[in-house]
Amino acid sequence: AQKITQTQPGMFVQEKEAVTLDCTYDTSDQSYGLFWYKQPSSGEMIFLIYQGSYDEQNATEGRYSLNFQKARKSANLVISASQLGDSAMYFCAMRGMKTSYDKVIFGPGTSLSVIP
Amino acid sequence: NAGVTQTPKFQVLKTGQSMTLQCAQDMNHNSMYWYRQDPGMGLRLIYYSASEGTTDKGEVPNGYNVSRLNKREFSLRLESAAPSQTSVYFCASSAYRDNQPQHFGDGTRLSIL
Numbered sequence: 001a002q003k004i005t006q007t008q009p010g011m012f013v014q015e016k017e018a019v020t021l022d023c024t025y026d027t028s029d030q031s032y033g034l035f036w037y038k039q040p041s042s043g044e045m046i047f048l049i050y051q052g053s054y055d056e057q058n059a060t061e062g063r064y065s066l067n068f069q070k071a072r073k074s075a076n077l078v079i080s081a082s083q084l085g086d087s088a089m090y091f092c093a094m095r096g097m098k099t100s101y102d103k104v105i106f107g108p109g110t111s112l113s114v115i116p
Numbered sequence: 117n118a119g120v121t122q123t124p125k126f127q128v129l130k131t132g133q134s135m136t137l138q139c140a141q142d143m144n145h146n147s148m149y150w151y152r153q154d155p156g157m158g159l160r161l162i163y164y165s166a167s168e169g170t171t172d173k174g175e176v177p178n179g180y181n182v183s184r185l186n187k188r189e190f191s192l193r194l195e196s197a198a199p200s201q202t203s204v205y206f207c208a209s210s211a212y213r214d215n216q217p218q219h220f221g222d223g224t225r226l227s228i229l
Contacts, residue, residue: 031214033214035217043204047217050217103161105175108157
């Protein structure tokens with residue numbers, strides 16, 4: 001069975017500082033994809049970054065990067081130079097590509113607050 | 117561009133009533149999903165459809181049914197609503213490729229009294 005764990009219900013970070021949001025996962029699939037989404041207070045889901053299980057390099061998208069450690073089954077999101085607009089809920093998600101083809105599950109999320 | 121459209125946006129039901137939530141996407145996506153979002157629990161997968169004509173149970177399917185009417189539309193039905201089904205419901209779709217993210221609708225806020 002697939003499972004996503006995000007152990008930080010809430011995080012605070014000072015503006016312009018970097019922050020790491022944790023995500024660990026469990027799956028029996030050898031091939032899978034990992035996604036991070038942002039949900040501001042307005043409620044929409046915004047895609048941030050993707051990491052494939054066979055990607056050798058950590059994914060980066062602007063101020064977002066993934067610290068992917070496959071053996072430890074972790075895919076932590078790093079946000080550099082935090083901005084006030086980064087205050088939101090952040091969700092880690094996993095897509096199965098073999099036995100659970102195209103099933104996408106989410107973790108419980110981390111609420112990030114950026115302090116001026 | 118419409119993307120993923122959910123109707124209605126808000127609904128109040130009485131316990132025992134039935135209701136169908138509608139979802140349509142105009143991006144020619146193969147895969148469609150229904151989630152519920154409750155405080156502190158993230159998005160939990162109810163049902164999904166990896167292609168037209170197929171549906172599969174997610175993490176919390178009890179009390180729900182779905183229909184993949186065609187490639188564009190994926191509906192979620194509550195046959196006999198219960199207060200525990202009070203939640204925000206999101207529909208999502210994605211293309212048939214590993215690295216393609218999901219596109220989400222605006223959500224339906226459902227209250228069951």
